[in-house]
Amino acid sequence: MATARKRSERPGVSGNRGKKVVKSCTINKGAAELFQFWRRLQNLPRFTRHLVSVEETGENRSHWIAKSPMGTVSEWDALIVNEHLNELIAWESEPGSEIENAGSVRFREAPGAQGTEVTVSLEYVPPAGKIGSAIAKLYGEEPELTVEDDLLRFKALMETGEIPTTEGEPAGSSRGHGAHRRNT
Amino acid sequence: MRALCWHGAKDVRVEDVPEPRILNPHDAIVRITSTAICGSDLHIYDGYIPSMEAGDILGHEFMGEVVEVGKEVRNLKQGDRVVVPFTISCGRCYYCEHQLHSLCDNTNPNAAMSSKMNGFSTAGLFGYSHLYGGYAGGQAEYARVPFADVGPIKIPEGLEDEQVLFLSDIFPTGYMAAENCNITPGQVVAVWGCGPVGQFAIRSAILLGAEKVIAIDNIPERLALAENGGAVTVSSDEDVHDILKHMTGGRGPDACIDAVGMEAHGSTYDVIKQSVKLETDRPYVLRQAMRICRKGGTLSIPGVYAGYVDKIPFGAAFAKGLTLKMGQTHVQRYLKPLLQLVLDGKIDPTFVITHRVALADAAEAYEMFAERRDGCIKVVLKPHAPPPPRPIIRAAREAGEELTEEEALHGVPRSKRLRRE
Numbered sequence: 001m002a003t004a005r006k007r008s009e010r011p012g013v014s015g016n017r018g019k020k021v022v023k024s025c026t027i028n029k030g031a032a033e034l035f036q037f038w039r040r041l042q043n044l045p046r047f048t049r050h051l052v053s054v055e056e057t058g059e060n061r062s063h064w065i066a067k068s069p070m071g072t073v074s075e076w077d078a079l080i081v082n083e084h085l086n087e088l089i090a091w092e093s094e095p096g097s098e099i100e101n102a103g104s105v106r107f108r109e110a111p112g113a114q115g116t117e118v119t120v121s122l123e124y125v126p127p128a129g130k131i132g133s134a135i136a137k138l139y140g141e142e143p144e145l146t147v148e149d150d151l152l153r154f155k156a157l158m159e160t161g162e163i164p165t166t167e168g169e170p171a172g173s174s175r176g177h178g179a180h181r182r183n184t
Numbered sequence: 185m186r187a188l189c190w191h192g193a194k195d196v197r198v199e200d201v202p203e204p205r206i207l208n209p210h211d212a213i214v215r216i217t218s219t220a221i222c223g224s225d226l227h228i229y230d231g232y233i234p235s236m237e238a239g240d241i242l243g244h245e246f247m248g249e250v251v252e253v254g255k256e257v258r259n260l261k262q263g264d265r266v267v268v269p270f271t272i273s274c275g276r277c278y279y280c281e282h283q284l285h286s287l288c289d290n291t292n293p294n295a296a297m298s299s300k301m302n303g304f305s306t307a308g309l310f311g312y313s314h315l316y317g318g319y320a321g322g323q324a325e326y327a328r329v330p331f332a333d334v335g336p337i338k339i340p341e342g343l344e345d346e347q348v349l350f351l352s353d354i355f356p357t358g359y360m361a362a363e364n365c366n367i368t369p370g371q372v373v374a375v376w377g378c379g380p381v382g383q384f385a386i387r388s389a390i391l392l393g394a395e396k397v398i399a400i401d402n403i404p405e406r407l408a409l410a411e412n413g414g415a416v417t418v419s420s421d422e423d424v425h426d427i428l429k430h431m432t433g434g435r436g437p438d439a440c441i442d443a444v445g446m447e448a449h450g451s452t453y454d455v456i457k458q459s460v461k462l463e464t465d466r467p468y469v470l471r472q473a474m475r476i477c478r479k480g481g482t483l484s485i486p487g488v489y490a491g492y493v494d495k496i497p498f499g500a501a502f503a504k505g506l507t508l509k510m511g512q513t514h515v516q517r518y519l520k521p522l523l524q525l526v527l528d529g530k531i532d533p534t535f536v537i538t539h540r541v542a543l544a545d546a547a548e549a550y551e552m553f554a555e556r557r558d559g560c561i562k563v564v565l566k567p568h569a570p571p572p573p574r575p576i577i578r579a580a581r582e583a584g585e586e587l588t589e590e591e592a593l594h595g596v597p598r599s600k601r602l603r604r605e
Contacts, residue, residue, distance in 0.1 A: 028278050114278055149296040152305070156290040160274045160331070161256065162208040164293045164308060169320040169328060170201040172189025172239040 193231025212332035243323030358384025445487025464491025
């Protein structure tokens with residue numbers, strides 16, 4: 001079992017300043033396969049809409065680049081603070097990050113051979129002195145929907161090897177000439 | 185390519201749009217040889233399906249030839265002739281593994297939006313609103329078909345398009361509606377709505393051993409077609425409750441099929457509430473079926489409902505211990521057995537077709553179908569058919585008159601449309 005430096009038992013941002021989103025789904029795959037995919041943090045941008053890249057920069061350390069739906073780019077360094085093989089990964093942004101955030105993902109065997117129950121928990125704190133929620137900066141106006149969408153995209157990718165999309169499908173236009181659809 | 189696009193209530197247009205392309209590794213592109221307008225397309229046409237966007241290509245009953253496959257497609261190759269189910273299913277999630285293909289977890293790109301509305305998201309559907317995934321439909325010259333290994337069924341040589349086209353939706357939908365009734369010998373099944381799904385439900389109920397099928401509608405040609413299929417008919421303008429009770433020795437039908445759905449006629453109350461958006465659906469048939477269904481009977485609902493319904497006599501359903509079965513069809517489950525019924529000559533699905541028109545005339549065909557004009561029950565569109573003769577336009581050209589682009593493209597007079605006698 002690889003356990004990272006333990007700063008706290010439960011990952012999170014300091015105090016009660018954070019906004020938290022928790023989402024669960026069941027994926028028709030074994031926990032080990034899901035854990036391994038997630039633990040390679042550079043895989044995360046393959047199914048999260050807001051992450052541009054995650055680069056592993058050292059043992060348990062990584063550099064994250066995110067882009068909001070409005071186009072603003074944020075960067076921070078994160079540390080894996082807790083890890084239980086095939087069960088749990090938890091991370092926190094390094095102190096002083098532009099967007100103070102923490103997250104965890106848990107993998108539990110589902111009853112009735114239905115695969116693995118996956119629970120993602122994300123917590124964010126708005127940057128000091130700035131107006132507006134950091135969640136909105138990363139996820140747009142509906143963080144609950146976006147996080148759920150990302151989790152379902154992870155599920156689709158793991159179960160089928162692809163993420164469903166209509167981006168690039170044809171559509172008519174009210175102006176009378178057709179266009180390829182772009183997802184909103 | 186040309187495609188039928190939705191622009192608002194009662195506003196559909198055949199337009200030039202880009203051709204679809206492979207977007208995911210399990211995709212295929214199909215050149216559509218036949219496609220149909222479904223009764224459920226009329227809910228969209230009438231403006232009652234939420235989350236439509238201007239420009240959406242409609243159509244979910246289509247078949248054709250595979251012209252391109254993605255790099256992970258194993259079961260299909262270029263040149264295969266296929267019928268495409270209207271439900272898009274991944275084949276790998278819990279629901280697909282349990283033959284519940286319309287409940288697929290992985291094919292709706294707007295899953296979170298759908299789940300916000302319904303609690304959980306269901307399978308993506310072709311051409312049926314953004315809540316159902318926002319996929320471009322098949323009333324077009326070409327379509328992109330995701331998860332092409334899971335959905336499309338290859339058609340053996342010797343069968344015409346029209347013998348197998350309806351495997352895409354209405355035949356399995358009618359069949360599943362009948363199967364959901366768990367028919368045992370001696371049972372009476374009542375079917376509300378003698379549109380295409382009702383017609384297939386009637387014939388399927390008889391194939392599955394129903395003693396008697398009672399068909400309810402108020403359009404003479406639809407009732408006549410139901411009689412051809414072996415049903416006893418009742419006009420919905422009469423006192424249906426009373427008549428059904430008499431016809432079943434006072435017991436009520438053992439199973440009731442609502443093949444009408446959210447736009448039932450018969451209740452002014454619902455028309456008004458729906459028109460002012462206090463109610464999204466008009467559940468007149470549902471109420472009637474719930475009341476007349478025998479004790480311990482089954483209510484099977486293939487008709488589409490999209491939102492909220494009002495004044496449902498749930499107490500009646502509870503008191504009588506009814507079983508309710510409903511949902512979008514698990515088309516993939518039925519493709520092989522129903523194709524076999526066609527091959528064995530047990531059913532000829534072409535019986536339901538009343539009109540064949542070129543894709544260019546699809547907008548007029550929608551209007552005709554919506555208004556039940558000209559005996560219209562089922563319209564088949566031919567996206568690549570050569571343009572039919574246009575004597576009026578030819579005459580105009582000879583007279584030296586300028587043709588508008590609209591006339592040149594869509595100038596086939598309604599009276600000249602191909603019509604099966």
